[in-house]
Amino acid sequence: MLxxxxxxxxxxxxxxxHDLYPWSALHQRPPLRWPTGSVAVWVCVSLEFFPITPTDKxxxxxxxxxxxxxxxxxxxxxxxxxxxxxxxxxEALAAAKxxxxxxxxxxxxERNPELLAAVQAGGHELIAHSTDMNGTIxxxxxxxxxxALIHAARARLAACGVQPDGWLSIARSQSxxxxxxxxxxxxxxxxxxxNDELPYRFNxxxxxxxxxxxxxxRQIIAVQxxxxxxxxxxxxxxxxxxxxxxxxxxxxxxxxxxxxxxxMGLPYRIAAFERLLARLAARPECWFATxxxxxxxxxxxxxx
Numbered sequence: 392m393l394x395x396x397x398x399x400x401x402x403x404x405x406x407x408x409h410d411l412y413p414w415s416a417l418h419q420r421p422p423l424r425w426p427t428g429s430v431a432v433w434v435c436v437s438l439e440f441f442p443i444t445p446t447d448k449x450x451x452x453x454x455x456x457x458x459x460x461x462x463x464x465x466x467x468x469x470x471x472x473x474x475x476x477x478x479x480x481x482e483a484l485a486a487a488k489x490x491x492x493x494x495x496x497x498x499x500x501e502r503n504p505e506l507l508a509a510v511q512a513g514g515h516e517l518i519a520h521s522t523d524m525n526g527t528i529x530x531x532x533x534x535x536x537x538x539a540l541i542h543a544a545r546a547r548l549a550a551c552g553v554q555p556d557g558w559l560s561i562a563r564s565q566s567x568x569x570x571x572x573x574x575x576x577x578x579x580x581x582x583x584x585x586n587d588e589l590p591y592r593f594n595x596x597x598x599x600x601x602x603x604x605x606x607x608x609r610q611i612i613a614v615q616x617x618x619x620x621x622x623x624x625x626x627x628x629x630x631x632x633x634x635x636x637x638x639x640x641x642x643x644x645x646x647x648x649x650x651x652x653x654x655m656g657l658p659y660r661i662a663a664f665e666r667l668l669a670r671l672a673a674r675p676e677c678w679f680a681t682x683x684x685x686x687x688x689x690x691x692x693x694x695x
Contacts, residue, residue, distance in 0.1 A: 411570065412593045421694055422642030423589055428678035429637035430630060431645040431685050432671055434491035435559070435582070435602055436480055436652065438506070440498035441469045441524045449529040452561045453609065454651075469653050473503050476656020481513050483661065487668035489679035494520035494559040494582070497547035507551055516681035518557035519544045519578070530566040537566055541576045556683045557582060563604060570597050580686045588633075588645055590689040598689065600682050607649035612660070619655065619663035626667055634676040645685065 406414020425431050443466045445455040454469065456462040484491050493510050495517050500507050510517060521527070522544050528537055541558075548555055556579045560569070563583040570593055573581055580590070580598040587601045604610050606629060611622040626648055633644035655664050671677045680688075
């Protein structure tokens with residue numbers, strides 16, 4: 392029989408056994424409302440540079456090189472995203488008048504200045520996505536190495552004319568000190584923790600903007616091997632549910648859509664993305680927003 396003392400220890404508190412942020416259920420919070428519509432649709436595009444030689448420390452990033460090096464097949468397939476797919480995304484977003492967040496490896500910003508300029512010219516937000524796809528984080532990474540990585544990503548983007556407000560870790564992976572290091576480096580929000588559908592604030596001031604991996608093209612198409620149309624239908628199903636929930640509760644909801652240029656930007660998939668954006672743009676409940684715009688609304692309505 393389990394010793395009753397097993398369930399009693401100093402850190403056991405309501406909700407979670409930590410003091411990173413207060414626990415609360417979604418329906419118990421004051422309602423968030425958007426400038427227009429009831430569902431904030433947040434498109435987040437990953438702009439990634441995969442070094443041809445990966446590192447397995449602390450882990451190999453999803454989508455990284457697979458076969459004996461040099462793995463030109465996977466390297467060039469990933470490079471296709473920045474050469475071709477990302478530009479199709481920009482056209483689709485412009486047609487739908489949908490601002491988006493582009494989570495950008497510093498290496499992409501340095502190697503593709505014309506792409507960076509086009510993203511900015513389209514009215515989109517750029518957020519930091521590490522230095523390159525070898526820049527992974529977990530608790531085995533020494534704190535000084537992690538600090539250097541986080542600061543390097545910000546400094547290299549700044550050198551390209553970008554002061555990122557937000558941060559997305561590779562594979563949404565953090566260490567125990569990441570949240571504090573992000574605040575130290577000047578980031579306002581991060582997108583790694585997926586345990587909610589609206590922003591919430593850490594006790595150190597960092598805001599978490601949940602980017603649900605279940606709604607990504609990588610998860611649905613690359614991992615689950617579903618079609619682009621099936622992915623798009625999943626996004627519409629999610630929007631329908633959230634819109635109905637918002638109508639019933641009088642509180643705003645958020646739909647994050649995470650897409651990858653070398654996956655969804657292919658010619659036999661991009662039309663599904665275009666159709667999805669067009670259908671959502673026609674819905675009165677839809678408010679397309681960048682991550683920073685959503686965080687702005689959260690902070691403006693936040694109660695102490």
